[in-house]
Amino acid sequence: MNLELQQFKAEFFKALAHPLRIRILELLAEGDKNVNELQTLIGAEGSAVSQQLSVLRSKNIVYGTKDGNRVIYSLRDPMIVDLLHIAKQIFNNHLIDAISILDKMNEEKETGGT
Numbered sequence: 001m002n003l004e005l006q007q008f009k010a011e012f013f014k015a016l017a018h019p020l021r022i023r024i025l026e027l028l029a030e031g032d033k034n035v036n037e038l039q040t041l042i043g044a045e046g047s048a049v050s051q052q053l054s055v056l057r058s059k060n061i062v063y064g065t066k067d068g069n070r071v072i073y074s075l076r077d078p079m080i081v082d083l084l085h086i087a088k089q090i091f092n093n094h095l096i097d098a099i100s101i102l103d104k105m106n107e108e109k110e111t112g113g114t
Helices: 002-016 019-030 035-042 046-058 079-111
Strands: 062-067 070-075
Touching: 002 019, 002 046, 019 035, 019 046, 019 062, 019 070, 019 079, 035 046, 035 070, 046 062
Parallel strands: none
Antiparallel strands: 062 070
């Protein structure tokens, strides 16, 4: 059971491991959108957006609903929004740590290392 959960997590994070897929999820966190809307907001080609949506669909992270001749994409689980927010907080914490280290290094340089 534990191995299955670890495998699921690994596959899930692999599916998120692309900047365009993260951007798509951030946009879908704001509300459901079709491929054309995503393409316009991202400024990427439709084929690139469709390809990344396909990966997200195959891992059950997003799903599409037919609306006439369009497909409207949605997040499968609203907790994805929380995950993206937490990832941003972790990034900010790392950034704060890096800035703190740089500040200390600059102080040491200015005082001659004493």
